[in-house]
Amino acid sequence: MEIERLGRTCGARITGIDLTDDLDTATIAQIRASWLKHRVLAFADQRMDDDALERLTLAMGGFGEDPFFDPIEGRKNVAAILREADEQSPLFAESWHSDWSFLRKPPSGTCLLAVEIPPIGGDTLFADQAAAFAALPNDRKDYLRSLTAIHSAQRGYAPDGLYGDNDKGRSMAIRPGKDALATQTHPLIRPHPETGEEVIFSSLSYVVGIEGMEEIEALTLLSELLEWQTREEFIYRHQWEPNMLVIWDNSSVLHRATGGYDGHRRELHRTTIAAA
Numbered sequence: 368m369e370i371e372r373l374g375r376t377c378g379a380r381i382t383g384i385d386l387t388d389d390l391d392t393a394t395i396a397q398i399r400a401s402w403l404k405h406r407v408l409a410f411a412d413q414r415m416d417d418d419a420l421e422r423l424t425l426a427m428g429g430f431g432e433d434p435f436f437d438p439i440e441g442r443k444n445v446a447a448i449l450r451e452a453d454e455q456s457p458l459f460a461e462s463w464h465s466d467w468s469f470l471r472k473p474p475s476g477t478c479l480l481a482v483e484i485p486p487i488g489g490d491t492l493f494a495d496q497a498a499a500f501a502a503l504p505n506d507r508k509d510y511l512r513s514l515t516a517i518h519s520a521q522r523g524y525a526p527d528g529l530y531g532d533n534d535k536g537r538s539m540a541i542r543p544g545k546d547a548l549a550t551q552t553h554p555l556i557r558p559h560p561e562t563g564e565e566v567i568f569s570s571l572s573y574v575v576g577i578e579g580m581e582e583i584e585a586l587t588l589l590s591e592l593l594e595w596q597t598r599e600e601f602i603y604r605h606q607w608e609p610n611m612l613v614i615w616d617n618s619s620v621l622h623r624a625t626g627g628y629d630g631h632r633r634e635l636h637r638t639t640i641a642a643a
């Protein structure tokens with residue numbers, strides 16, 4: 368397994384491994400260690416189908432819960448991130464987020480398998496939130512450590528949310544609902560569940576407030592924080608290739624989609640890895 372660093376703080380390209388092989392415990396441990404170190408792993412030249420994607424997800428920790436997507440036909444745990452060539456709906460997942468951070472136990476990671484990759488555009492951006500926290504001044508770190516964030520899926524998946532009842536013409540099988548109104552708190556600076564590293568666990572997609580703080584004050588703080596979290600020096604811009612599988616550490620990076628491929632179809636298959 369060869370590892371080539373890609374971004375300034377996170378992201379690595381992995382070659383020399385076939386993920387459709389029966390992976391032994393030592394190899395899985397090596398992948399997990401690289402994953403926690405580089406946060407985003409891009410495995411090139413993989414010929415994986417949905418069976419292989421499911422096997423790898425199980426080996427990495429089992430399936431996470433996916434509350435607002437319907438799976439693809441015949442599968443329980445594989446969803447399609449899909450955009451048709453002529454689709455007019457707003458781009459999916461264009462704002463920064465950590466997947467399903469509003470759950471009590473958010474997934475530890477997400478796997479995305481390239482099925483159909485447009486010749487241009489469609490990069491995925493990742494922002495390293497351990498690096499973003501580490502670079503803050505000490506007094507700011509102390510203040511942020513004292514705060515508890517309120518997470519909710521409401522802005523995206525409630526009936527009146529971005530992907531709710533008024534979202535028409537979308538090819539993805541999104542399943543909005545009233546349960547998106549639920550809230551869940553997490554420390555704003557959340558120790559990484561496996562490494563203990565301090566990570567900024569916040570986005571404007573899923574954080575709707577801060578405990579004990581007026582909403583307007585909280586949103587101002589969260590907006591300013593997000594600008595810091597997504598500074599250029601923390602970002603790895605991932606360019607997709609056919610036959611590529613990407614796994615990211617959902618506890619330590621934010622990610623978002625980008626467009627730029629109008630007129631081309633794009634499809635990736637996605638699983639989440641359960642919390643450790």
Ligand SMILES: [Fe+2]
Nearest residue numbers: 460464465466
């Ligand atoms: Fe996502």
